[in-house]
Structure formats: C-alpha cells, structure tokens
Amino acid sequence: MALTVIEHPLIQHKLSILRDKSTPTKLFKELVDEIAMLMAFEATRDLPLEDVTIETPLETMHARRLSGYEPVLVPILRAGLGMVDGIRALMPSARVGHIGLYRDHETLQPVEYYFKVPPDLAQRDVFVLDPMLATGGSAVDAIANLKAAGARRIRFMCLVAAPEGAEKLVTAHPDVPVFAAALDRQLNENGYILPGLGDAGDRLFGTR
Numbered sequence: 001m002a003l004t005v006i007e008h009p010l011i012q013h014k015l016s017i018l019r020d021k022s023t024p025t026k027l028f029k030e031l032v033d034e035i036a037m038l039m040a041f042e043a044t045r046d047l048p049l050e051d052v053t054i055e056t057p058l059e060t061m062h063a064r065r066l067s068g069y070e071p072v073l074v075p076i077l078r079a080g081l082g083m084v085d086g087i088r089a090l091m092p093s094a095r096v097g098h099i100g101l102y103r104d105h106e107t108l109q110p111v112e113y114y115f116k117v118p119p120d121l122a123q124r125d126v127f128v129l130d131p132m133l134a135t136g137g138s139a140v141d142a143i144a145n146l147k148a149a150g151a152r153r154i155r156f157m158c159l160v161a162a163p164e165g166a167e168k169l170v171t172a173h174p175d176v177p178v179f180a181a182a183l184d185r186q187l188n189e190n191g192y193i194l195p196g197l198g199d200a201g202d203r204l205f206g207t208r
Contacts (some may be wrong), residue, residue, distance in 0.1 A: 136168030
C-alpha cells in the first residue's frame, strides 16, 4: 500500500485538538492550515531540483532550486479548500485548480459538478487535497479526471484516512503516493470515519 502516515509529534498533537468536538471553527481552520503545512514537508520531499549559480553577499556559489513548472494544488471542494493556505505558505507560487465533488448520501458515490485546472498538467507536480479519505470514491474519481486531463505526477494528501478508502485509492491508482496524518479504525454504516473528526467541511466553514 503506497500510504505514508506522517507521525511527526507536532502533527499528532495538533490532530488531537482538531478531532476534539469542542474545538471552535476558527481554531479548527487554523489547525488544518498548520497540519497541511507540516505534512507538505514530507509530501514534497522528492520534488525535482536544479543547480543554479547565485551571488551571496560574500561570494559566488552553486545552489539548488525547484526545477520546472510550479506545482498545482487541487482541493476537492469544499473541504479540500481548508488545506490550500497552509501549503501555499510553503509554495506561494503554486497554482490552484478545483474539483467539485460531493458524495451522494444514498449511494455514497461521488458526483462531479466542477472541474477547473491549469492546461499544462503534464508539466507539473499535482497535489490533490481532501481532509478526509473515507470511502475513497471522490479521491479515485478526482485522480482519474486529473489523469485524463494530462496529469502524470500526482500525490494525494489527507488528514485522516479510513482503511477502506486507503485500500480503494491505492488499488485504483497504485502510482499515486498517499499521505495522511492518521489511519483510523473503520467507516461506520453512513460512510463516516471512526473515530474521525466529524464532517470536515461543516467544521471548517461553520455549517455544522
């Protein structure tokens, strides 16, 4: 399974506060930003670099910078939006695409309603963002649509994953690394992650 659970102490500490049902909306959003930023250090570990020559205040030196086109962050609407700002704090030049998917509460299957990404995805590293990897349906469909649009280097980032969703995603897209802050126990009969953190979108935007 191409799943990496990032167990850094700061991530686990912040995740414990994020899960708490008494955590208010403002703090919840701040924690999502911070966790996404910390996770991005691991998820970007293998981005390509190129050699450059620069002038320090004292001398000329050889240094290394990110090579190629700017990365693309693609949040799955709406909850994925909560992870964008934290990662853009590290990569301010990153482009942002959007995929609109919602889960039909009867069938638990994803329904797409919006898709807008840069036209040159084949040249870019693409980070798909969604706080929750539950059934895996939305993630699988989002990545399939990105591949159809030309994306070749894709990573998926979530805060909390269920075993069922993680297995479905890595089976459908074994070439896509998956990064999570936690792998939880299971899904309940309604497709929610246990123990989870509730509905991430509602808690981010104060609609719970």
